[in-house]
Amino acid sequence: MSDRLLAAHLTAGPAGVPKGLRTVATAADRDSLLAHTQAASFKDLLAKERLRFSQHAEQRLRQRGIVLQPDQLDRIANAVDRAATKGAKDSLVIFRDIAMIVNVPNRTVVTAMDGSSVKDHVFTQIDSAVVVA
Incomplete structure (x- = not known):
């Protein structure tokens, strides 16, 4: 596990969910989904063009x-x-x-x-x- 994630475990948000961990996971998921969507769109665009x-x-x-x-x-x-x-x-x-x-x-x-x-x-x-x- 990276130092950034370990530090996130130490900081709890209002509901007791680690802020950093939640943010890192959400950002990574969003970036992964965005990259996949952009790649598919770019591939479709190339195929059409x-x-x-x-x-x-x-x-x-x-x-x-x-x-x-x-x-x-x-x-x-x-x-x-x-x-x-x-x-x-x-x-x-x-x-x-x-x-x-x-x-x-x-x-x-x-x-x-x-x-x-x-x-x-x-x-x-x-x-x-x-x-x-």
């Missing part, structure tokens, strides 16, 4: 019937991570027959196209391309 879709991109995905599963989104987010490590700003990400323009610093898919829309399309204002395996 791995990849965002602009309103335009969401609209294009719906129009073209493109549905991405969580594991596919993880693979695309990993591709964006790789592009970020190379200093990319605006990247063309190709996943199967889907092409997406991604603003890498903001981790935002700006637009998305399926295979039929990609044919004869010229991509401009990009500085990199990533093919997701």
